[in-house]
Amino acid sequence: MNILKNIQTVYFVGIGGIGMSALARFVNLKGVNVCGYDKTETLLTKELVCEGMNIVYKDAVSEIPKNVLKADETLVIYTPAIPKNSELLNHFISENFTVIKRAKFLGEITKDTLCLAVAGTHGKTTTSAILGHIMAHCNMPVTAFLGGIAENYNSNFISRGTEISIVEADEFDRSFLTLSPDIACITSMDADHLDVYESDAEIKKSFIEFSNLVKDRTKLLFKKGLPLKGQDVAISETAKFEGQNVRIENGGYVFDLKTPSITLENLTFFLPGHHNLHNAITALGMSILAGTPVNGLPEALATFKGVQRRFSFKIRRDNLVLIDDYAHHPTELNALFQAVKEMYPEDEKLIVFQPHLFSRTRDFGDGFAESLSQFDEVLLLDIYPAREEPIEGITSQWLLEKVALPGKLVSKSVLLSEIKKSQCRIKLLVGAGDIGAEVSVITKALENEN
Missing domain, CATH: 3.90.190.20 (Mur ligase, C-terminal domain)
Known part of the structure; x- marks a missing residue:
């Protein structure tokens, strides 16, 4: 956590973003003063203000609080979604403040933890939320930074301890390459963000580069069929982590989970769609690899309520x-x-x-x-x-x-x-x-x- 040493204030440029606000909540929990700017007031920014953060909605230097004037005591974090002509961002850069991207900050605050990173062009948020809920429900010392609002917590931030971190490994502008994952998954490698990547091949190359960050390949889970080395995940077909005997009962999935070490029978999961079931199997696998007690997994999975705006x-x-x-x-x-x-x-x-x-x-x-x-x-x-x-x-x-x-x-x-x-x-x-x-x-x- 050296990045926050001697820092009195962290200023977030784009604080209302779903990823940025989770980081702001983390810093706030550490007792550091949190300020920020966003374009519009939302329910999320109102919640951050209620939690003690100072937020403005005008991109102007005049809006910066007086306690943010000392460059050596202030860290500035920005999201790539902020326009390059932002008055605030350019002021901080010109005045020699320490200014870093969101992804770099996430990498810094999680590098000394057992870092569980969820990557993929689809499924990151749901998989991360299931994983965070499972581990929190099983009393693991985990902090989870989510890209959506988990219904169980009405938040994009879960804090039950600092030994383990759960992060979404975002492929946009290759920001996931700033992470230090100990356990990771890749849910998909479909073409996307072609405004950033030159081709589908470039995206796949970037995911492979991310997979190489995981030193122990038994700790990398991926959707069966992807050109990766590690342990594959599938539903109703042979894989290292496999959902078997899938059926629908009482409006939810009931299935068995087969892993290299154990088989858990009659697990219940209430999110519709095979893609969500695949996310659940992946999250269960990562939980097991992280040492979560398996006797708590069935109840943890069955009590997961979902993520806002995901079915x-x-x-x-x-x-x-x-x-x-x-x-x-x-x-x-x-x-x-x-x-x-x-x-x-x-x-x-x-x-x-x-x-x-x-x-x-x-x-x-x-x-x-x-x-x-x-x-x-x-x-x-x-x-x-x-x-x-x-x-x-x-x-x-x-x-x-x-x-x-x-x-x-x-x-x-x-x-x-x-x-x-x-x-x-x-x-x-x-x-x-x-x-x-x-x-x-x-x-x-x-x-x-x-």
Whole structure:
């Protein structure tokens, strides 16, 4: 923890981000003064303020508190999502403050712990949350930094001790290469972030480079079929860590877990979808490798409630099921469809989808269209730009024209009325942009209808 030695204040530029806020909570718990900036006030930033942090929403030097003026006593952490022309960020750099990326700070504060790192283009947050819950439930001395809000804790931060850390190993801008993992997993290596990587081959190369950080290859778990060395994970096919005898009972999965050392029978897991079951098997495997007492695993897994915006049920009644999900890649949409079809095979399904990033929409346009075409009805919102400028010709209308069923491009102002018009019993609100902010409004409106 030398990075915080003699530091009085940590200033987070982009403190409201899901990864940044978990780090802010960690620093705050250490008794260090926490300040920060974010573009907009959210429920999460309000919670951070209630926890004692000082947050501003104007990117201006005049907003910096007086106790942040000493460069030698202040550490500045920023997220890559912050624009390069940020007045605050450039001020800290020009005034010779110590300024580091979020990923480097995460690597520094976890390098002297037993570090469990969860990597993959899909499944990081759910796997990390399951892993964090299992180990916390089994009284392991763990701190978990999550990329989503775990329902069991209503937080993206779990703190039960400092000997073990759980982190999401983010492949975006290769930041996972700053970690020192003792135990790791790779859930998937699909092409993504082609705005950062030149090709699919470059992404795979980066994941292989990450896997090489794990010195003991028996401590690396990966989805069966990936070109890696370690121990593979699978469902209903031969693997080192294998889910066997999978069946659905009382709205959840019941299965047996076979590992190289033990077999656990009749485990229960309540998150829908084979992708989530795969995440659970991976998390169980990592827990065992970290020395978690196996007698506590069945109850720990059965009590996991899920992660907000990962197949989150908002309404469940006879005439309507409303589901909120973060999926923003064709593979994730396919996994979502598999899960909802398995649970509701006879019902028609409406998907409301907000594409995330112009570059991702362009790069995977045909894949998105094929995934969306599996549903019965499609409503598309405009592309959420996040960190990007528009790309000529790449719009939601362009994507909609590729979809093989009638769909509609809608604005947020008419979204609720369009959802109400649909006769589909199963309705899904999907995407990684600000569609999440619409979910509570839509849920409240539909709850008040019979």
